Amino acid sequence: MTIAAIATPPGRGAIAIVRCSGPDARAIAARVFRSREPLRDRVATYGEVVDADGAVIDRGLALAMDAPRTVTGEDVVELHVHGSPIVARETLRALLHAGARAAQPGEFTRRAFLNRKLDLSAAEAVADVIDAETRAAARAAQANLAGGLRAEVDKARAALATILEELAGAIDYPDEVPEPPRARVAAAVAAVDDGLAALMRDWERGRLVREGLSLAIVGPPNAGKSSLLNALLGEERAIVSEIAGTTRDVIEDRFAVDGVLVRVLDTAGLRATDDAIERIGVDRAQRALDAAAVALVVVDGARPLDPDARAVLARTRNRPRVVLFNKRDLGTTGYAARDPEEHDALCGSVLRQAQDDGVRAQDGGTEETLAAVRHAIALAGWHGDTPDLTRPHLASARQADAVARAREAFAHAAATLAADEPLDLVVPDLLVAVASLGEITGAAATEAILDGVFARFCIGK
Numbered sequence: 484m485t486i487a488a489i490a491t492p493p494g495r496g497a498i499a500i501v502r503c504s505g506p507d508a509r510a511i512a513a514r515v516f517r518s519r520e521p522l523r524d525r526v527a528t529y530g531e532v533v534d535a536d537g538a539v540i541d542r543g544l545a546l547a548m549d550a551p552r553t554v555t556g557e558d559v560v561e562l563h564v565h566g567s568p569i570v571a572r573e574t575l576r577a578l579l580h581a582g583a584r585a586a587q588p589g590e591f592t593r594r595a596f597l598n599r600k601l602d603l604s605a606a607e608a609v610a611d612v613i614d615a616e617t618r619a620a621a622r623a624a625q626a627n628l629a630g631g632l633r634a635e636v637d638k639a640r641a642a643l644a645t646i647l648e649e650l651a652g653a654i655d656y657p658d659e660v661p662e663p664p665r666a667r668v669a670a671a672v673a674a675v676d677d678g679l680a681a682l683m684r685d686w687e688r689g690r691l692v693r694e695g696l697s698l699a700i701v702g703p704p705n706a707g708k709s710s711l712l713n714a715l716l717g718e719e720r721a722i723v724s725e726i727a728g729t730t731r732d733v734i735e736d737r738f739a740v741d742g743v744l745v746r747v748l749d750t751a752g753l754r755a756t757d758d759a760i761e762r763i764g765v766d767r768a769q770r771a772l773d774a775a776a777v778a779l780v781v782v783d784g785a786r787p788l789d790p791d792a793r794a795v796l797a798r799t800r801n802r803p804r805v806v807l808f809n810k811r812d813l814g815t816t817g818y819a820a821r822d823p824e825e826h827d828a829l830c831g832s833v834l835r836q837a838q839d840d841g842v843r844a845q846d847g848g849t850e851e852t853l854a855a856v857r858h859a860i861a862l863a864g865w866h867g868d869t870p871d872l873t874r875p876h877l878a879s880a881r882q883a884d885a886v887a888r889a890r891e892a893f894a895h896a897a898a899t900l901a902a903d904e905p906l907d908l909v910v911p912d913l914l915v916a917v918a919s920l921g922e923i924t925g926a927a928a929t930e931a932i933l934d935g936v937f938a939r940f941c942i943g944k
């Protein structure tokens with residue numbers, strides 16, 4: 484079945500591309516596209532796009548690409564028309580009328596996978612490339628798109644296949660083929676497991692790159708939370724005033740630290756209140772704090788700590804956080820009297836004037852404070868260890884789950900080996916691991932490995 488869809492984003496632009504893929508792509512395009520020259524493989528041809536009645540929808544280019552050297556592995560025809568949503572839609576309608584079916588989400592990529600144009604991990608990377616919100620995320624997706632993850636996984640599976648062959652030989656010909664030494668089997672399994680453990684470690688960091696870090700700015704009213712948000716963003720995003728309780732709703736924005744996206748939430752000051760609206764704001768602040776990966780706690784460090792400040796400091800002690808004792812330009816009374824738990828807290832000032840007037844810049848000027856806060860976010864969020872984006876990595880929960888299952892099987896195999904149980908008992912575990920890893924790339928090759936191994940088992944075993 485030939486499918487068709489608009490390939491460019493909705494809205495107006497210079498060009499819109501409507502493409503179709505499938506065995507009838509050329510025949511269908513011929514009904515919709517009129518040109519003086521016939522379409523030739525990989526040559527752009529000028530002509531008219533016409534509707535079912537033969538009326539001209541637009542003039543543009545048609546680009547035919549013959550299977551199998553195409554993105555889907557099927558015949559593909561792209562119609563490049565003017566970038567009007569109406570023209571693109573009319574062109575698509577003409578293709579559908581001429582016999583194409585509207586493509587499902589991801590169907591072009593799915594066909595590419597089915598035609599072995601890319602493996603499953605690369606197909607997932609296609610989606611990641613498109614979704615990337617930062618340069619770092621785009622680069623990370625490219626590493627997998629190039630097939631890096633498949634190479635890693637295939638290497639692990641090949642190592643397992645070698646162990647399985649050896650075991651199978653000994654099972655099959657117990658008199659001729661000696662059992663491989665247990666220690667060697669154990670070491671081989673452990674080596675594969677180490678590689679997977681590294682992938683799992685990178686998974687968390689990779690997720691950070693793709694999804695960004697959620698950061699909630701919390702603290703008592705009037706501490707300077709919104710001032711800090713504005714300073715981090717470099718714009719007057721949130722209202723700042725000397726009235727405690729200025730921020731009511733949660734304000735969300737984003738900025739980057741070390742190329743990592745930080746999704747930041749500025750929240751209402753946390754305090755007990757009788758004001759109904761402020762109460763709602765405080766509830767929202769609390770929820771934002773619960774959901775965030777890292778808390779950025781801001782308290783007024785110039786004054787003795789009040790119960791509200793103590794409460795939020797105590798509440799965030801056991802989680803990743805950054806603590807800023809603010810308003811250093813006014814004094815450090817609160818900072819000096821802080822609890823031992825807050826001894827790694829930052830002390831600074833985010834007051835705009837402090838910077839603009841050059842007031843006591845050496846005493847924690849805004850820029851200096853911001854640099855310290857950014858650095859502390861990197862430490863709390865990813866241990867200051869910027870992810871290596873060029874390495875292949877697990878990019879979805881599905882992939883991470885497959886690796887986790889392989890590692891469980893290894894743990895079981897290791898226990899069997901350690902318990903001096905018969906060596907062939909580890910075979911099922913290793914097969915489970917091979918199959919789980921195969922899910923990552925979508926390889927159907929497990930059948931072959933299964934055949935190779937079980938063909939040598941005698942009946943009843």
Ligand SMILES: Nc1nc2c(ncn2[C@@H]2O[C@H](COP(=O)(O)OP(=O)(O)OP(=O)(O)O)[C@@H](O)[C@H]2O)c(=O)[nH]1
Binds near residue numbers: 731
């Ligand atoms: N001197 C001094 N004043 C500051 C500093 N940071 C913020 N302020 C002032 O403190 C007041 C409160 O600042 P905000 O940023 O609105 O405080 P907030 O924590 O968002 O307050 P709520 O939204 O009410 O919870 C404003 O008048 C700011 O100008 C600082 O480092 N030094």
Ligand SMILES: [Mg+2]
Binds near residue numbers: 729750
């Ligand atoms: Mg505020």
